[in-house]
Amino acid sequence: MEIDFWLERWDNGQTGFHQQAVNPYLAYFYGEKGPAPEQRKALKVFVPLCGKSKDMLWLAQGGYQVFGVECSERAVKDFFEENALNYRHAARDEHALYLNDAGENKNLSSIEVYQGDFFSLKTDLFEDVSDVFDRASLIALPVDMRQQYADKMAYLLHRGTRILLVTLTYDQSQMGGPPFSVTEEEVNGLYAENFSVTKLCFKDIIDDEQRMKDRGLSSLVETVYKIVRL
Ligand SMILES: C[S@@+](CC[C@H](N)C(=O)[O-])C[C@H]1O[C@@H](n2cnc3c(N)ncnc32)[C@H](O)[C@@H]1O
Structure with a gap:
């Protein structure tokens, strides 16, 4: 793309990807489960x-x-x-x-x-970036751009920076992207060299996604990862 x-x-x-409500995983991991309110002003979240x-x-x-x-x-x-x-x-x-x-x-x-x-x-903009929230960003890119994207993240982020990544996985023969299907195996392959990757949770959300059903999907699994720059 x-x-x-x-x-x-x-x-x-044509911005059907835009959501009116805050992403529930962001709200969970950076809200109630996240850093204490008094720690947050020292944190800078990059949203690619x-x-x-x-x-x-x-x-x-x-x-x-x-x-x-x-x-x-x-x-x-x-x-x-x-x-x-x-x-x-x-x-x-x-x-x-x-x-x-x-x-x-x-x-x-x-x-x-x-x-x-x-x-x-360039890296000078990333000195105080502590966290990254990636929703509909990696999965907006076709397969031949995704390694370049993960490598650019590795170049930009300093050690210890945390990424909260949300992906979608579905049968790519049922629908063309974007959003593209990105498997767990691919996430591990993209980030393994420079990051640690932990799968946090996953859920089939097809019943809540009429737009994707209308595009031909029978299953749509959302998966959330914590990825840390080594
Ligand atoms: C699928 S949308 C997701 C937007 C946002 N993450 C969200 O959750 O609503 C992908 C966005 O990436 C932007 N985009 C695509 N390629 C880009 C690039 N190389 N540099 C900067 N923005 C880009 C597009 O304009 C679009 O707004």
């Missing part, structure tokens, strides 16, 4: 291929600093505008940086979103 594919989807309003995900708002409301990357200018502007957040905008390297007005709302931590290509990000 090249960037033009996604820009066209944003322009045509972030779209206009409400998860970023939830994280910032919960005290985490947020750093997203997204290629679509429309998605980034929609994120700030739909959530009624004042934002500033500046050019940085090949990216445009959007950030909320941190002084404006004392109950909201900083949110920075780089508008540009994930694959051109």
